[in-house]
Amino acid sequence: MSENADISKLLWAHRSIRSFTSEDIAPELLNSILTDAVAGSSSSGNLNSVSMVVTRNSERKQKLFELHFGQPMVLEAPVVITFCADWYRTRQWLKLRGARDNFNNFLGYHVAAFDAMILSQSVCLGLEAKGMGICYMGSTLSSMREIGELLNLPETCVPVTTIVAGWPAENPAKRDRLPVSALVHEETYHYPDDRELAEIFESRERKGWERYMSIPELKAEIEKRGITSLAQFYTSDAKYPPETFVEDSLRIIELLNEKGFLPSTSNHPSRSA
Ligand SMILES: Cc1cc2nc3c(=O)[nH]c(=O)nc-3n(C[C@H](O)[C@H](O)[C@H](O)COP(=O)(O)O)c2cc1C
Known part of the structure; x- marks a missing residue:
């Protein structure tokens, strides 16, 4: 081999x-x-x-x-x-x-x-x-x-x-991935239309939904929240709520600042005395 x-x-x-x-x-x-x-x-x-x-x-x-x-x-x-x-x-x-x-x-x-x-x-x-x-x-x-x-x-x-x-x-x-053809763009970016989007996510929507619904606690959570699709689940409070992403983003920016990773005017070469 x-x-x-x-x-x-x-x-x-x-x-x-x-x-x-x-x-x-x-x-x-x-x-x-x-x-x-x-x-x-x-x-x-x-x-x-x-x-x-x-x-x-x-x-x-x-x-x-x-x-x-x-x-x-x-x-x-x-x-x-x-x-x-x-x-x-x-x-x-x-x-x-x-x-x-x-x-x-x-x-x-x-x-x-x-x-x-x-x-x-x-x-x-x-x-x-x-x-x-x-x-x-x-x-x-x-x-x-x-x-x-x-x-x-x-x-x-x-x-x-x-x-x-x-x-x-x-x-x-083995977990599947989106079709590689959706991830690869020849020369310039290809913007998928709605039909292509449905095709790209078809298998993920089906298999991901089946997998989550096969876990009793998640199934109960999904039903309690009235979630009806995998797309809704991904941004629900049970998975990746947008507020948490915003809060974590702000905390990371704050930490990068404290850890010396965000340039202040004082360490800009053209500003130093
Ligand atoms: C940056 C990164 C962070 C991840 N964080 C977690 C995690 O916190 N907990 C977890 O169970 N899996 C985590 N995963 C694993 C993914 O859920 C996993 O790679 C994905 O579902 C695909 O499954 P596979 O790796 O078995 O192919 C993470 C993967 C990556 C790349």
Whole structure:
């Protein structure tokens, strides 16, 4: 089998894992996966503006569990890795070498956050290639400040995503995706009309609805709220209420400001004395 076929197989085998055996991930194994991931992940300017905080300690995991809204896999997984957009180390080095300060601005955050996401996916593939399972934790963004405090993150360093990892104790069904043809645009953006939209979402609407309605607590919640479609469910209070997105957005902007990621007039080169 060609190496390409191996990667294709690995990608098609992916499913998020939310239940783990009690078996640990040996530190040497994890270290080799993290080393491979760093080697194989592109990095803006090759400045490696990322940090990975590995949590194994059960008391700290208990605190992370609470900050991830009680999602049980945080406790079950032997390893939790928090990926951070991190300019602190680089900026300390600039200072040490008498170079000008930079990257304490929104572009710095953006670049580092994308480096961190690229790296996180390489780590996931490395873990999955060895037979382990992973699940991303979107709750990182809602608890950015508190997770940062718990992990003692410095200035211009914030968590952007988290993965839980371990040996799978479940084998969930593969989740489908929207048709690739809807995601790929030839040369310029193709605006789907209503008929095309219905086609694009047809399978998702049907399968997603069936899946949610097969979970008794969710079915009851959906019926109580008078929700009649998957689209309505996604922006309902039971899933992603718009107010929460706005509140989290404002809190993230506030944190980025406090962590030195939003340029003030005082650190604009043309304004400094
Ligand atoms: C950035 C990100 C955040 C996620 N956050 C969560 C989460 O907090 N809890 C969870 O159970 N799954 C989370 N997921 C997993 C998605 O629900 C999952 O990838 C999606 O439903 C597709 O399923 P699959 O990964 O099994 O193919 C997250 C995925 C991503 C990429």
